[in-house]
Amino acid sequence: MTGTLLPHLRAARDHADRHYAEPLDLARLAAVAGMSRHHFVRRFRAAYGETPLRYVSRRRIERAQDLLRAANLTVTEVCMLVGYSSLGSFSARFTELVGESPTAYRERWAAQGGGHIPGCWFFMRGVVAQSGRSAGGGSGRSVGE
Template sequence: MEIVPGNRQGHARAGQDPELLRRLLRAKDRMDAASHEAWPVRRLARVSNVSEAHFARSFKQAFGVPPHRYLLTRRIERAKALLRDTDLPILEIALQTGWNSLGTFGRTFRDVTGESPGELRAREQAARHELEQVPHCYVSAAHRPGLTIAVSEKRRREAGATKGTPQKPEVP
């Protein structure tokens, strides 16, 4: 398997069977179209017509992130857009983007983005006029969360940093 440097989520890596990639893309497209729905590996494997273990392994190999992390990225990306572009209540945004609880949404959102949904909304609305001249595709790409490590791993590292334990450097 050839590793493609700088692989962004959504761009398949070279070296996989084209038929398998088509099947994986089918599942990825379903997640993109309905990221607010629950997408356990079992359901994604059925969409791709492969076993659960093979799906999970192949998806990560093809796209550089596990399916759950890819879905989380899409949900956060959608929530950021709704926070930036609408006046919907934060609870409504949480429910529309697939979370069942405002607390889980807020905690996960802060873990991934580094700020609360309310803080992001305030900052984005203050800077809105500056982005009007930038094409939407560039703005979306710039706001895509970079989940190169699992949220739980990020929490462990941050907890270790507050306790004074040395941290392993992140490998890009």
């Protein structure tokens, strides 16, 4: 891969990292990289070892793990905060990547005595509003759907 593409791929990856909780689709990420969707997917996979959709999904699950360990939020609240609109899709992907359900994961960490940030703190601090989630989606295939 030529080095001239890496900055464009990094820009799309950074955009995905910053906006993981928003509806993201291939068209938007490819536009950030300045490439066609198909070329973007091929180059992203070559550079990072996974497709852009898998990357965003993995990042969402990593953030969900953080929230389930540290926050006193329901699994549904965590699901929505990290950008999934379907609890079933979230739970299936979480279980696939982590090896246990989100509920089992949270309970295991709680049993170890981990402290929890009250869920109301996230809502008072505007974390939900900052996630940029809107009722509408994007065009094209949505990540995590």
